[in-house]
Amino acid sequence: DAGITQSPRHKVTETGTPVTLRCHQTENHRYMYWYRQDPGHGLRLIHYSYGVKDTDKGEVSDGYSVSRSKTEDFLLTLESATSSQTSVYFCATGTGYGYTFGSGTRLTVV
């Protein structure tokens, strides 16, 4: 979606290294979300933010941290990547009236 940009689009990293994924939005939405998508699980919420410096955990938050220092940017960090974190990561914005998803980041941990 034109209003959400995720970077990088693809990344291969080694086990034990830190990785940061970036989500940038241009719509000035208050709420932002990070999901991961794995076969057989649909999308699962990792962390979300309801304002600058206001974040909370989702259902699969272990091993991940987030930061939001500006309305437009929401960062997801894997402090020490593991093979179980190989996945496709989607950022989203929105409210109860609708949500928009970014194009995704395909992360492979080897």
Added chain:
Amino acid sequence: ELKVEQNPLFLSMQEGKNYTIYCNYSTTSDRLYWYRQDPGKSLESLFVLLSNGAVKQEGRLMASLDTKARLSTLHITAAVHDLSATYFCAVDIGETSGSRLTFGEGTQLTVNP
């Protein structure tokens, strides 16, 4: 903990046929969403259902919501090959600290000539 279950998970159907995908959820909510995802792509919003009895239609797809039964359906009429994709339902359990979606596993639809 909210659980969202879709069935079937895999659906192979012939062009021209009708079928229904079901989405059941385990806790009270009156906001449900349907998304389409093509392989390697992002999620495309299809329907936003915001009240009990809501029904929305777009082309060959129609979605409905029964909040008392905690059930939403996505009905496909006279399927065509272009509808082949994975379809997700998602439930919004908006709480004090903000809304967020819980997804079903997805239904992988293949429409055969």
